[in-house]
Amino acid sequence: xxxxxxxxxxxxxxxxxxxxxxxxxxxxxxxxxxxxxxxxxxxxxxxxxxxxxxxxxxxxxxxxxxxxxxxxxxxxxxxxxxxxxxxxxxxxxxxxxxx
Numbered sequence: 001x002x003x004x005x006x007x008x009x010x011x012x013x014x015x016x017x018x019x020x021x022x023x024x025x026x027x028x029x030x031x032x033x034x035x036x037x038x039x040x041x042x043x044x045x046x047x048x049x050x051x052x053x054x055x056x057x058x059x060x061x062x063x064x065x066x067x068x069x070x071x072x073x074x075x076x077x078x079x080x081x082x083x084x085x086x087x088x089x090x091x092x093x094x095x096x097x098x099x
Contacts, residue, residue, distance in 0.1 A: 014052035014083050015044045025058075035063045038074050050083035 015021050021044040028037030040058030047053055060074035 014050055014081055015046035017046045017049050019046050020044065030063070033063060033065050035061075037061055040074070052081040054079050054081065 021042075023042040023044075024040070025042065026037065026039035028035055030036060038058045038060045040056065043055045043057070045053045055076070055078045057076050058074040059071055061069065061071040063069050
């Protein structure tokens with residue numbers, strides 16, 4: 001079994017230690033009575049300093065006149081994010097400059 005590749009994140013800093021960030025999202029597209037969409041939650045938790053665990057749990061749905069409503073779990077994802085040493089240095093400089 002291979003190791004997962006590290007990826008960049010759009011989250012500039014990990015979630016604070018022992019805190020949660022919970023985001024709800026949704027999107028839909030359609031015309032008339034035909035609709036396709038997804039909705040769900042993005043969960044972030046800070047288990048240790050400068051580390052973030054993430055889980056995204058979406059549900060997909062659709063409606064078509066001939067088949068009615070359909071829904072189910074969409075592709076979910078999970079992962080982790082750590083603060084880089086550059087981010088830690090930048091935070092230190094910002095805090096130091098206030099003194």
